Amino acid sequence: MRGKPMAPKITKPSAEKIVKDIRRETRRYFSAEEKIRIVMECLRGEDSISDICRREGIATSLYYTWSxxxxxxxxxxLAGDTARQATSDEVKVLRKEARDLKEVVAELTLENRLLKKSANGTGGDDE
Structure with missing residues (x-):
């Protein structure tokens, strides 16, 4: 006797995976200004760090990382390190400017050599 045909087994995602997916989709992103505001508020010391973190909805470990x-x-x-990340547009502009300056230096060097040769009265390539 044959049994009923088996239906394909459908696996449900675990509750843990569902919660992780929801958290990932609803994660808050803080701008630099928001991070600075929160850190400065904690540094003022008017409220406790844990109270501010609770109010802002962040973990205290995240606050300490930002701090x-x-x-x-x-x-x-303060130590004088003013280096920063250049944007790709800035890099392109600076590279073009460097290339243009190198061309000008090459032209002036060639012109200088030609003037020196004509001033010495030598027309040859001997230097």
């Missing part, structure tokens, strides 16, 4: 980054950036700035 460390904020203080390190200030330390580098």
């Amino acid at each position: 460390k980054d904020f203080l390190e950036a200030g330390k580098r700035r």
